[in-house]
Amino acid sequence: MRNFRWLLLFIVASLGSFVAQTKDYELGADLMGMRSNYQGGYFNYSDPEAINIGVSVWGWVKYPGRYKVPIYTTVSDLLSYAGGPSDAADLEDLRLYRINSDSTQSIIKFNYNDLLYESRLESRYRKIPKLEAGDILIIPGEPRLYFKDHFSIWMSVFSVLISLSILILNIVRK
Numbered sequence: 001m002r003n004f005r006w007l008l009l010f011i012v013a014s015l016g017s018f019v020a021q022t023k024d025y026e027l028g029a030d031l032m033g034m035r036s037n038y039q040g041g042y043f044n045y046s047d048p049e050a051i052n053i054g055v056s057v058w059g060w061v062k063y064p065g066r067y068k069v070p071i072y073t074t075v076s077d078l079l080s081y082a083g084g085p086s087d088a089a090d091l092e093d094l095r096l097y098r099i100n101s102d103s104t105q106s107i108i109k110f111n112y113n114d115l116l117y118e119s120r121l122e123s124r125y126r127k128i129p130k131l132e133a134g135d136i137l138i139i140p141g142e143p144r145l146y147f148k149d150h151f152s153i154w155m156s157v158f159s160v161l162i163s164l165s166i167l168i169l170n171i172v173r174k
Contacts, residue, residue: 041065045073045081053133057082060089060141073131076116079139085112089141096129097136 043063046052047070055078056066062083069078075096085091091112098106108129145153 042068043081044068046070053131055131055134056136057139058136059139060086061139062086069131071131075110075128075131075137078131078137082137085139086141088144089139091139093140095138095140096131097138098129098132099134 041063042065044067046068050070050072052068053071053073054066054068055073057078058064061079064082067078067081069081073081075094079085094110094112096108096110098108100106110128114128
């Protein structure tokens, strides 16, 4: 019994020293030279020599979440930081949700093509908003089914029908 206590004490002491040696990382920390952090939806692309703002990207992008970006970041840059729109995104109806200084809320709708061809647009057609602190970029969309998805669904239905017909034939024969 005495040896068991010493063994238990040794295990607890060794685990305590192991835990003390691990390094804690905070969200947004620069991990292994990477500029962004993929831990849980907070991404830090801040510039230490510029004013940084917090914005969010939600919807049909690869990495939705909160972003800390420099104030000179464009909507196109923010979409790139978020991994780009997914194939199910509706790029003709991007929305920027903003809470104004007088506590009113506004939604600015624009088209992704406006972002791509920004330099070719005349000033009167320019609808591309500048990012402000607290903005939320929403990329709407809906899942799309491709041939393999349709084929899988129809094969599942077909196999169920075949199984039911075999079961009915076996019941009728007996």
